[in-house]
Amino acid sequence: MPVYSASQGDILVLRQPDDWHVHLRDGGMLHAVAGHTARQFARAIIMPNLAPPVTTASAADAYRARILAAVPEGLSFEPLMTLYLTDNSDPDDIEAGFADGIVTACKLYPAHATTNSAQGVTNINAIYPVLERMQRIGMPLLIHGEVTDPDVDVFDREKVFIDRVMQPAMRDFPTLKVVFEHITTAEAADFVESGPPNLAATITPHHLQINRNAMFAGGIRPHAYCLPVAKRERHRLALRKAATSGSPKFFLGTDSAPHEVSAKESSCGCAGIFNAPVAMESYATVFEEENALDRLEGFASEHGPDFYGRPRNERWIRLVKQDWAVPALLETGNQRIVPYHAGATLKWRFDGIAG
Ligand SMILES: NC(=O)N[C@@H](CC(=O)O)C(=O)O
Ligand SMILES: [Zn+2]
Numbered sequence: 001m002p003v004y005s006a007s008q009g010d011i012l013v014l015r016q017p018d019d020w021h022v023h024l025r026d027g028g029m030l031h032a033v034a035g036h037t038a039r040q041f042a043r044a045i046i047m048p049n050l051a052p053p054v055t056t057a058s059a060a061d062a063y064r065a066r067i068l069a070a071v072p073e074g075l076s077f078e079p080l081m082t083l084y085l086t087d088n089s090d091p092d093d094i095e096a097g098f099a100d101g102i103v104t105a106c107k108l109y110p111a112h113a114t115t116n117s118a119q120g121v122t123n124i125n126a127i128y129p130v131l132e133r134m135q136r137i138g139m140p141l142l143i144h145g146e147v148t149d150p151d152v153d154v155f156d157r158e159k160v161f162i163d164r165v166m167q168p169a170m171r172d173f174p175t176l177k178v179v180f181e182h183i184t185t186a187e188a189a190d191f192v193e194s195g196p197p198n199l200a201a202t203i204t205p206h207h208l209q210i211n212r213n214a215m216f217a218g219g220i221r222p223h224a225y226c227l228p229v230a231k232r233e234r235h236r237l238a239l240r241k242a243a244t245s246g247s248p249k250f251f252l253g254t255d256s257a258p259h260e261v262s263a264k265e266s267s268c269g270c271a272g273i274f275n276a277p278v279a280m281e282s283y284a285t286v287f288e289e290e291n292a293l294d295r296l297e298g299f300a301s302e303h304g305p306d307f308y309g310r311p312r313n314e315r316w317i318r319l320v321k322q323d324w325a326v327p328a329l330l331e332t333g334n335q336r337i338v339p340y341h342a343g344a345t346l347k348w349r350f351d352g353i354a355g
């Protein structure tokens with residue numbers, strides 16, 4: 001078993017990756033999607049934006065059990081649970097959940113920034129006691145980094161968030177571990193790269209592959225709509241540079257966010273791209289295009305566990321260079337979901353656990 005990334009012609013063997021940002025939902029949807037993530041990834045940071053949101057350690061524990069029950073037999077998968085912060089979050093409950101190993105991190109959704117964020121934080125000052133506690137106990141804060149001010153253009157909301165919220169928070173909590181989730185701009189990549197080692201970022205496959213034109217290619221394309229919304233080409237290029245740079249501050253987080261096809265193809269369609277079935281295939285394509293396949297393992301399998309202070313996985317996966325066609329629609333039970341790259345032919349295929 002190789003303990004290094006070995007590109008042998010058309011087969012790439014690498015340490016099993018983890019997904020540091022995923023939405024698995026609940027109920028029938030959870031059962032439809034859990035296997036897609038558990039097939040490729042050993043662990044995943046589970047987003048807490050259910051309805052109602054996961055705000056307590058006991059709710060996180062119960063959700064964790066439902067996830068494990070939904071993972072198909074034969075797959076070994078560890079869900080890492082997060083708590084959804086509100087203006088009323090209790091530092092003691094958070095600390096107890098972290099100390100018990102039930103929860104790994106807390107998630108900051110600015111109220112009304114994205115899917116199921118209505119109960120999110122209205123003003124970061126409201127959670128300063130929580131952040132103080134998290135800094136003290138070494139618990140990571142995961143941030144959806146967009147302002148919600150309707151006067152700010154939707155394409156500028158991440159950039160403005162850096163100035164209005166990120167900078168002051170990093171100043172006031174200089175040793176707090178922070179993950180700037182699903183970054184979409186050159187400004188965010190620069191901010192993270194030039195920040196302290198306790199600041200990192202996840203990058204999705206879709207923000208590495210599409211720019212905002214994808215939402216309007218010949219008509220309105222709801223399946224390319226997610227939040228933060230894809231930006232101009234120069235931002236996509238900056239993200240590709242950051243992801244493939246080898247910097248330990250950038251790591252894999254798919255932000256796989258499934259919605260029923262009817263909720264996407266609607267006069268007010270939901271934000272989110274379901275990329276779990278094609279996650280490693282998409283990242284491998286990007287890294288190959290950037291002549292950086294030798295850096296895929298760092299981004300996918302090393303920088304994340306290192307940042308979170310967890311061991312790297314001791315299993316290996318295989319990716320093969322082989323064309324395959326992504327289904328136009330996935331139907332599981334009552335769930336109908338259009339996957340990322342629906343109907344396209346991909347050049348890489350995930351081929352399971354190696355050896
Ligand atoms: N990314 C998305 O477009 N949607 C996510 C929420 C989020 O991560 O902001 C969802 O839960 O649907
Ligand atoms: Zn988000």
Ligand SMILES: [Zn+2]
Pocket residue numbers: 021022023047255257
């Ligand atoms: Zn997300």
